[in-house]
Amino acid sequence: MSADPSLILDGREIPFVPGQTILQAADDAGVYIPRLCDKPGLEPFGSCRVCVVRANGRTVSSCTYPASLGMVVESETPELQAMRKVLLEMLFVEGNHFCMSCEKSGHCELQALGYRFGITAPQFEYQFPHREVDASHPDILIDHNRCILCARCVRTSRDLDGKEVFGFVGRGPHKRLAASTGSRLKDTNADVTDRAIDACPVGALLRKRVGFAVPVGQRPYDTVPIGAPEPVQEARR
C-alpha cells in the first residue's frame, strides 16, 4: 500500500484526496488560503482570484486548480500576499463600500480581508460607480453597490435552493447581478428562507428588518481575523 497522496504547501507536506482542489486540501489540513468567491459546498468558481498560489511555478487560483501528487505550492510569499492585497483593493474601489453604515460590517469577508491585509485606504482611485438598489422584494434587498460578482448567491440558488433566482448580465465593468425573471427581485420566487441570502460574503444581499441584531463590536470579525486558526477563534469567542 502506498501512502495517501500529498503535496507540499509552503514547505509543509499535506495530504489530499484525489479530485480535491489545492484550496480544499489546504482547508482540510487547517491551512488558510485567503478567498472570497469560494465557499465549501459550492462548485468552484474562480472569479475573485484572491486565492492565487504558485503551483509548480505557475500562478493559479487554488480554488479551481486540482491538487496533484508531489505538487509544490507556495502561498504565503510576499509576492503573492502583495498580489492579493492589490486584488482586494481593486474590489474595494470598484464598488461603493461604506463599511461604517453597512449592516454586514463585522460579518463581511471583504472587510475582514481588508483588515487582515492591512488596507487602510486603497492606493487606487475610487471609481464611485452609480449602481442601483433593488428593494422591490418584501423581505430581501440587493444593494448592487456592494456586489463583488462572486456568484455565491447564483450557485447557492441554483444548486442548493434549486431555484435559479440569480444570474449575471452584461460584460466587462458593466457585468452585474440580475434577478433571473424580469429584472427585479420581487418578480422571482426568491424567499426569505433561501440559503442563497446567507451565501453573500458582503453586504450586497440582505434580509430586511434584521438590522443590528448583533451589536457592532461583537461580530465575528470584530475580534478575530478572518482565517485565524480554530483555537484562536475558540479562545476569543
Added chain:
Amino acid sequence: MTTSVDTVVREACVSVGHDPTRLMDVAREVQARLGCIPPAAVDAIHHDLHVSRAQVQSLVSFYAFFDDHPTSQITIRVCDDVVDRLAGYDRVAKAFADELGVTIGQTTADGAISLQRTACIGMSDQAPAALVGNVVVTDLSAERARQVVAELRAHRDPQRLIKKLGDGNNAHPLVKAMVRNNIRQAGPIVMSEPRRGEAIRKAAALSPAEVIRAVKTARLRGRGGAGFPTGIKWEMARAAPGARKFVVCNADEGEPGTFKDRVLLTEWPDRVFAGMTIAGYALGAREGILYLRAEYAYLRAFLEDVLARRRSDGLLGRDVMPRRGFEFDIRIQMGAGAYVCGEESALLESCEGRRGDPRNRPPFPAQRGYLGCPTVVNNVETLCCVTRILDAGSAAFSELGSRQSAGTKLLSVSGDVSRPGVYEVPFGTPIQDVLALCGGRDATALQVGGPSGRMVGPADFERTICYDDIATGGALVVFDSTRNPLEIAHAYMEFFEDESCGYCTPCRVGNVLLRKGLEKVLAGRGEPSDLEQFEQIAKVMKAASRCGLGQTSFNPVLSSLQSFRYQYETLVAEPAQGRRRGFDLDVATAEAARIRAGGTQ
C-alpha cells in the same frame, strides 16, 4: 405582436431541433427577424428550449449584436478601431450622426436606422469601414457616409450600397461584397496554388498516427497567437477517452488589426476545410465546427456552398475516406460580436449556447471541450498549413523559417503604410524588411500582434518575426511619427475594457484603472508614481487573470511604457507640496454641488 414573437421563437427552435445547446442560433434568428430579443422572446425561448431565463438573459446581454429592446430596421456599426481612427473615423462618424440627426448609440425618430460604434471588423486594410446590417462598407469618407444615409433612406436595402464588387471571390454571387483581398505577397505555403482534394487523398494513405507525425515533423505551431505545437495538441485529444470528438476552426479573428483569416476564408476555404477534415481523421473526430465571427456573416452563404460542394464531391460526409471507414462533416457556428469568444474555451461556451465566459482550466479543451468531449481548436491559418503539409510534405514546409518557427506567417499589415494588406513571409523575417515591403517609411511605432501583443519602437525594428523573438498572431499596425503612443494605448485600453467578459477581478477592474490612469497622464495630471502603479497593475493582471485576455490586455500600456518611456516622462511631474496632481477640486465636489443645487440622481 405577442403571437408573432411566439411564432418566430417557435420556428427558430424547430430549426435547431429544439437543441438547447444551439441557443446562439435561436437568438441570432430571433434578433434577425424581430430586430431584438425582447423579454417576451426570452420567455418564449425559456419555454420552448427548456433553458433557464437566466441563461437566455445573460446571453442576450453579453453579445454586442443582440439587443433586448427594439432599435431599428437597419443598424449602422461604424468601426472605431485605432486604424480607422487614423483613417478618419471621427469625420465619418460625425457625418453619419449629422445626416441621421442622432448621436452614436441612438436610433432615428422614425425607428428606421440606428447608429452604433463597433470594435475592429477585420477591414483595417480598407479603413474606415462600417457594417450596415451584414453588409461591409469600406473606404468610407464623410461624403460617402452621407450618401450611404441618403441611399438607405431611399431604398432601405444595405446590399444596394455596394457599387463595385471586390476582387476574387468577393465578387462571387454568394458573397457580392465590396471588400478587397489586398493580397500583397502570396506563397509559397499558405497562399499557394490550391490543389483541391490532394491533401485528403494523401492523408488517407497514412494512418492517423502517421498524419500526426507528419504535422510534428513539419514542426507546425499554432498561428492563432499562442503558438502551441499542433501535433502535440492533436495527440492529446486523440489519447483522451471518448467516443465523440470534435475539431473546431477558430475563425473569430477579433484581434484588432488582424484580417488574414478573412482572406483565407474568401480565397482558400477548401484548404481550411481540408485541414479540419485531416485533423478529424488524425484525432478520431467525425464532427467539425467553423466558428465564424458575426462581422464575417457576409461570407456565410458562400462557405455553406463550399461545404455543400465538398459533400457532393466526396470530400466531406460518408465518403471522405471510405476504405478507412472515416466520415466527417462540418457545420458553421456564427458568433454575435464578442472578442473574448476567440479565446478557445469561451468559444466553446458560445458554441454551447452560453455567454462567452472562458472556462477554468484544467481540463483543457483537448481533454474536455465542446459538450464535454475532447476537442481540438485550431486557427484558420494553422489548418491551411496542415493541408499544405499533407500535400507537399513536411520537409517542404519546415525548410522555410527558422529552427523554432517553421514555415511562413501571414501578416495583416495596416496603418500608416502605402500598401496595406496580407503578406506571407517566412518566419525569421526582420521587421524592417516587412516595413520596406509595405511602404511604412516613416514608421515610428509598431503594434505587433495587435493590442494584446506589444508596441515596439525603432530600436526593435531589426528584430525578427518568429515565436522566439517577436511572436505575433499576424497583426502589424504601423504608426508614423505624427502619432502619439499614449493615445494609441488609450484607444486599445478602451477596447479591452469593452471586451473583458467581466468574470475575474484583475481584468474587470485592471483595464479600467489603466485606461483612467492614461487619461490622467494625457491630461498632464500624472505623477511618476502613476507609472509605477501601471506596472504593478500589469503584473497582477498578468499573473492572476483567468484567461489570456486579462493576461495580456495591459500590454498597450506596459509595452508603450517600455518602448516610449520618455513620452510618458515628459507628461508626468512630482506633485507640488501636499497636493496630488490628479486631484481636481471642482471634479471632486461636483456631485455635492449638483445635489446642493437641487439636482437628483
